[in-house]
Amino acid sequence: MSEISTCTQLAPEDAGNRSALTWWVSRTPEGVPEARHRAQEAMRRWGESGDRAETAALVVTELVANAVQHTTGRRIRCRLVRTADGLRVCVWNRGRARVPAPARPAHPGAVP
Template sequence: MVPSHDAPSPGLCGSYLIGHLQDAFHFPALNASVAEARKRVLARLREWGIDEVACDDAQLVVSELFTNAVRHTDSDKVGCRLRVSGAALRIEVADHGHAPTEPRVRCSGADEESGRGLLLVGALSAAWGVRPDDSGHGRVVWADVPHGRLP
């Protein structure tokens, strides 16, 4: 999927938008925060009754996006926003720093240990993209992960 820059930014109203489940949080821009973000996402999605496949996919997407924000920007913190709307789970990861380039899919060699994260994000999501954050200093990388709600 080719990333799009024109995705809407959801507005917050407590922990719910009318008709939508949502959560927002941030952690320090540290490697240890990646695991904390995965745990937070899993707990919230299970609370909302999201199916296990989507929970697993969302954890991988958050892990990749958080890792990129920690490694490739000079952010002090990294934010995450989750929003369920219909059959889509929107995941947004925001950095507050500057990176020399925009996130993009790249081709990694077979012997390289990194560089495949956005390929994975693209494979697990219906769409993904990048947009400037609201402050204009950082960026938001978002992904729409399909889900089902458990009965």
């Protein structure tokens, strides 16, 4: 089993002023809003609001939705790391990537 990891750094990360939160959600459609809510709560606790908090929540939502759609593991791990200069958003799934099958043409001989 492989681990699929996606990290998005919203600003440079450094060694100072770190706060971090790691949590798990199920790899189901219900896991997506749960992950978003937890990201929003973390940002609120850290005193972040407005555009930065919404951007973090959106990134978490997109990464978790991709993991739900394109991987096979049962759970998804999310992590936010806050630094003096920015925020790092990571999403992991211990499963295999599901590569979608190519679309079939509607008519024989047509190009998809």
